[in-house]
Amino acid sequence: MKIRMENVSMKFGDFYAAKDINISISKGEYLTILGPSGCGKTTLIKMISGILRPTEGCIFVDGEDVTDTHLEDRDTGYVFQNIALFPNMTVSDNVGYSPRVRDMTKDETASVSEEYLKLVKMLDRAGAIPKELSGGEQQKVAIARALASGSKLLMLDEPLSALDARVRVELRYDMRRLVKKLGITVLHVTHDQEEAMSVSDRIILMRAGRIVEIGTPLDMYRNPGSIFAAYFIGETNLLECTVSGKTKTGKTVVRLRGGQMVRAAKSVLTEGDAAVISVRPENVYAAKEGLKAEVTEVVFMGTYRRVRTVAETNDYLEYNISSDDEIPKIGDKVHLVFNKKATMVFPRPEKGLKEAIELE
Ligand SMILES: Nc1ncnc2c1ncn2[C@@H]1O[C@H](COP(=O)(O)OP(=O)(O)O)[C@@H](O)[C@H]1O
Ligand SMILES: [Mg+2]
Incomplete structure (x- = not known):
C-alpha cells in the first residue's frame, strides 16, 4: 500500500497538532514516526487510518484520494497506544477476530490465530482472557490481532513501550522480519530513538506538529539536517x-x-x-x-x-x-x-x- 500526504494539517481549535505534513510512503516500507511526547505522532497516524479527518490537505492511498473515506473502508490495521482487546474473548478469539476470517471455517480461523500467537510467543496463553495477562502480554496479543487482520498497512502506536526491555528488543526484530516477509507497509510510532533506528527503513522525525526531517537511520545519525535531529537521534x-x-x-x-x-x-x-x-x-x-x-x-x-x-x-x-x-x-x-x-x-x-x- 502506497501512501501520500499532501499539505495535511490537523487543527484543534486554534492549535495545530499537525501542520503542513508532506510525505510519500512506498509499498512495503517500514517507517517509524519519531519525536517527543505531544509532537503529533498519534494525530498523524489517526489521520492516515481515518480516525481523524484532517482539517486541511489530502491523503492518497495507492493514488486514490481517501481523505473522506470512512475508516472501515480503508483496510488498515491499527494497534492503539492503549490496548483495546475484547475483554470477554479468549486470546485466541481476539486474534481471530477480523474481517479477513469472517468467511473462514472455525479450523482455518484457529490456525491463523495460532500462527500469529506463535509469532508473538503467546501461543501457550491462547485460552486466557485479557485480564489474566500482563500489560505487555496484552500488547503482544494486540499486535498479533492487527497482523492477523491481513491488512496491507499496519499502524502501530508505541506498540512496545509497555514491554520489558528484553522482550521489547526481541519483538522489534520479530516484527520487522515478519512484516518484511508479508510485504506490508508499516507506520510505527515511537518516542524511543534506539527503537526507531533499529527497525526502520526510514524515520520521520517530528517536533511540535511538524516534520523536521525524513531519512534513513544511518543518514539521520551521520548527517542530521538540524541540531534537533542531531540531539534527538543518538547522543x-x-x-x-x-x-x-x-x-x-x-x-x-x-x-x-x-x-x-x-x-x-x-x-x-x-x-x-x-x-x-x-x-x-x-x-x-x-x-x-x-x-x-x-x-x-x-x-x-x-x-x-x-x-x-x-x-x-x-x-x-x-x-x-x-x-x-x-x-x-x-x-x-x-x-x-x-x-x-x-x-x-x-x-x-x-x-x-x-x-x-x-x-x-
Ligand atoms: N482531540 C484533541 N483535542 C485537542 N488537542 C488534541 C487532541 N488530540 C491531540 N491533541 C493535542 O495535539 C498534540 C499532539 O498530540 P498527539 O498526536 O497525541 O501527540 P504524540 O502522539 O506525539 O504524543 C498534543 O499537544 C495534544 O494535546
Ligand atoms: Mg501518541
Whole structure:
C-alpha cells in the first residue's frame, strides 16, 4: 500500500497538532514516526487510518484520494497506544477476530490465530482472557490481532513501550522480519530513538506538529539536517562557536568560546558566522594535546564507560572509553580532540541553543 500526504494539517481549535505534513510512503516500507511526547505522532497516524479527518490537505492511498473515506473502508490495521482487546474473548478469539476470517471455517480461523500467537510467543496463553495477562502480554496479543487482520498497512502506536526491555528488543526484530516477509507497509510510532533506528527503513522525525526531517537511520545519525535531529537521534555534544575559516580541503575551522580552534566537517557557513558544532561521544578522544577538560563523572555502561567532563570553554563534553581502558578519576585533567570528519557544523539558532533542542 502506497501512501501520500499532501499539505495535511490537523487543527484543534486554534492549535495545530499537525501542520503542513508532506510525505510519500512506498509499498512495503517500514517507517517509524519519531519525536517527543505531544509532537503529533498519534494525530498523524489517526489521520492516515481515518480516525481523524484532517482539517486541511489530502491523503492518497495507492493514488486514490481517501481523505473522506470512512475508516472501515480503508483496510488498515491499527494497534492503539492503549490496548483495546475484547475483554470477554479468549486470546485466541481476539486474534481471530477480523474481517479477513469472517468467511473462514472455525479450523482455518484457529490456525491463523495460532500462527500469529506463535509469532508473538503467546501461543501457550491462547485460552486466557485479557485480564489474566500482563500489560505487555496484552500488547503482544494486540499486535498479533492487527497482523492477523491481513491488512496491507499496519499502524502501530508505541506498540512496545509497555514491554520489558528484553522482550521489547526481541519483538522489534520479530516484527520487522515478519512484516518484511508479508510485504506490508508499516507506520510505527515511537518516542524511543534506539527503537526507531533499529527497525526502520526510514524515520520521520517530528517536533511540535511538524516534520523536521525524513531519512534513513544511518543518514539521520551521520548527517542530521538540524541540531534537533542531531540531539534527538543518538547522543551528542553541542558547543557554541564562531566560524573562523576553511582549510584547503574545505573543512570548517571554528573558534570555541574560549578561543580554541577546532576543525570540523565541511559546511556552507563562512568566516564570522555564529555556529554550533555537534560531536557524538564516540567521536571524542582523550589525547596528549587538545581541549582541556576536567572529569566530573565516569559512568559504567556495560560495553563502554562514559566519561563526563567540563571543558575549559565551560561546555559539557562527554566521551566514551572502552571498558578495558584505564579509568580516569574525578577531577583529572584530560585533553580532548574530535574526529573532524564526524564533527558537524550548524548555524547557531537565532533563538538560542536551548530552544533548538527543547522537547516541548
Ligand atoms: N482531540 C484533541 N483535542 C485537542 N488537542 C488534541 C487532541 N488530540 C491531540 N491533541 C493535542 O495535539 C498534540 C499532539 O498530540 P498527539 O498526536 O497525541 O501527540 P504524540 O502522539 O506525539 O504524543 C498534543 O499537544 C495534544 O494535546
Ligand atoms: Mg501518541
